[in-house]
Amino acid sequence: MESFVELGFLGLFLASFLGATVIPLSSEIVLSYLIVKGFDINLSIIIASIGNWLGGLSSYFLGSLGKWEFIEKYFRIKKEKIIRFKEKIDRWGSTYAFLCCLPIIGDPIAVSLGFFKINFMRVSLWMFIGKLAKYIVWAIITYYGISIF
Numbered sequence: 001m002e003s004f005v006e007l008g009f010l011g012l013f014l015a016s017f018l019g020a021t022v023i024p025l026s027s028e029i030v031l032s033y034l035i036v037k038g039f040d041i042n043l044s045i046i047i048a049s050i051g052n053w054l055g056g057l058s059s060y061f062l063g064s065l066g067k068w069e070f071i072e073k074y075f076r077i078k079k080e081k082i083i084r085f086k087e088k089i090d091r092w093g094s095t096y097a098f099l100c101c102l103p104i105i106g107d108p109i110a111v112s113l114g115f116f117k118i119n120f121m122r123v124s125l126w127m128f129i130g131k132l133a134k135y136i137v138w139a140i141i142t143y144y145g146i147s148i149f
Contacts, residue, residue, distance in 0.1 A: 020055025063114025094122030
């Protein structure tokens with residue numbers, strides 16, 4: 001049973017990490033599955049948040065390299081899209097990283113923040129807060145949605 005738990009948490013971590021990169025993976029579904037199976041909800045939220053946060057930071061790092069060919073090829077994010085985020089980044093700064101938790105636009109935001117060399121420590125903090133908030137909300141919806149039935 002212990003190895004099943006370890007595999008469950010490892011799977012959640014990997015799904016969360018990859019879900020914050022170019023691979024379209026729904027870590028929220030994995031989180032819901034673990035909650036339904038009785039895994040510790042707090043530990044699940046923490047593991048999912050850390051995995052997704054590290055995946056987002058990898059996007060930030062790749063953006064900071066500034067290699068457009070690489071970004072366009074592997075992230076499928078056009079240079080024009082990154083430049084469009086510049087106005088919002090100038091307005092919101094590192095707090096804009098909070099929105100990296102959102103599907104579809106989260107990856108381009110993380111890449112943009114890296115490309116424009118926004119303070120890593122602040123981006124890292126706001127990104128983690130956003131990711132944690134996303135998983136807390138998702139876990140609550142899952143948990144109380146299950147208890148209704």
